[in-house]
Amino acid sequence: MQQIASEPVVMQPIEERLELVRFKVDKRPHIRVHTEACRDCDLTPCVYVCPAGLFEILGGEMHFSYEHCLECGTCYVACERKAIEWDYPRGGWGVSFRAS
């Protein structure tokens, strides 16, 4: 009889998922982060909640990108320090869902 054991979960890199999404990247960023507020932020909720994994702490500094933003707004809602200025990209730019 085949033994069904719990296998370790295989995590798919977020980049692979984002490759399936169509973006028309605007040269003007629609997200601005006041990164000085991030330096002593222990929680860094943005790093965890962003569904595109756009926020990262590297060497104690906040790094982020806006190019593959799914435009949900979760980051600015989660940021307790209100350090994220978030707006929609210009009309027609940014993400375009096709199959969802």
Place this chain on the structure above:
Amino acid sequence: MHAQQQFDVIVVGAGPAGSSAALVLARAGLRVALIERGEYPGAKNVSGAVFYAPGLLAELLPTFWDEAPFERYITRRVLTFLGKESAFSLDFRTRHFATPPYNGVTILRPKFDRWLASKAVEAGALLITSTVVDDLLYEGERVIGVQCRRDDGALYAPVVIAADGANSFLAKKAGLQREFSAEEMSLGVKEVLRLGERTIEERFNLTGDEGMASEYVGEATGSVKGGAFLYTNRDTLSLGVIVQIASLAQQRVRPYELLDRFKQHPAVAPLVRDGVTLEYSAHMIPEGGWQLIPRLVRAGLLVAGDAAALVFAAGIFLEGMNFAVASGLAAAETALEAHRHGDFSTATLTGYRKRLEQSFVLQDLQRFRLTPAFVNNERLQNLYPELLCQAAEQVFRSEGRPRKKLGSTILATLRCKVSLWTLLRDGWQAGRALFF
């Protein structure tokens, strides 16, 4: 002011709320601008997506059932409590949901929203895509138009309907909505997997155009508050997880990792096997319920759909698009009335709220206002699904030993982890939230 910049009504957002409103207003002969920030309607929109009570639109569009791009009508509803390696399901199916007006249909938003907006355009609305509305224009306290993010971007109308979605910057700028807290907003992440029509019918026991809406609580989202869903489209599956943003941040889990875990759960993996992912998407959902609903009206402005937090996320109910459509229609009727009287004051537009109070929109949200908090109960999320599975396992276990009667077996399992008192209290709260 150019004549072409003056409209009778401006609708911001070509989702279900905005397009329904624009359709009714254009049909009544008003000059309607329907403004959408995406390249096409639906480009920025994500739902599960089951559209419940589609009859709301079929009443307006007689050709709806022949023409509307829906995927499958829902005849099977499943609710599953997921343990770590087990699952306990309630599985309901009925042919009574298999004839028009269907109880619910699955849709793909880029297709469906584009189609619905095209109906508003056929009725005479002017659809302006690729255009962000940055702000409202005022005369004194009264909203008299919108400022689009383009040259000469001012558009004027005596009444504006803000159907600009979950983030609704317009409702906030108008002072109707406050800043959101991470406790009352959820994040949904979703994948669409291609499986093929035949595989879907065989795997989910469906015939023809029948469809299934299946929802999961418990291990579906690990220790994060939320749930998961799996819906059948014609030849694809829509599946995803919906989690409370505050809980996600506290548990320090990434939403797409939850998606991976859900897809690989032993009770889910066989259902999605060999599925080819076509797209990944995400959207914020105003799931806070009754207390998240903003003021809906000010002079010259009505707020509808997700922008007004009209989302019915009450445990076994996960509905939004029907609430959006109904609120869009109510907003349109109110705007029509205002035009008939030439009066766009707060007093006249308050008829919008009254219409919603008389419909299921505010009645359901009010009646089930305790449910969102109940659904986020720590034990309901992280303990009871596992316990339910353990109890079932004890009941069904056959080991060649004498059995106790079921009551003692189940109680013994439950009482290892939770006191009878807590159990009774949670039972009472479940009752208050959903039953009486």
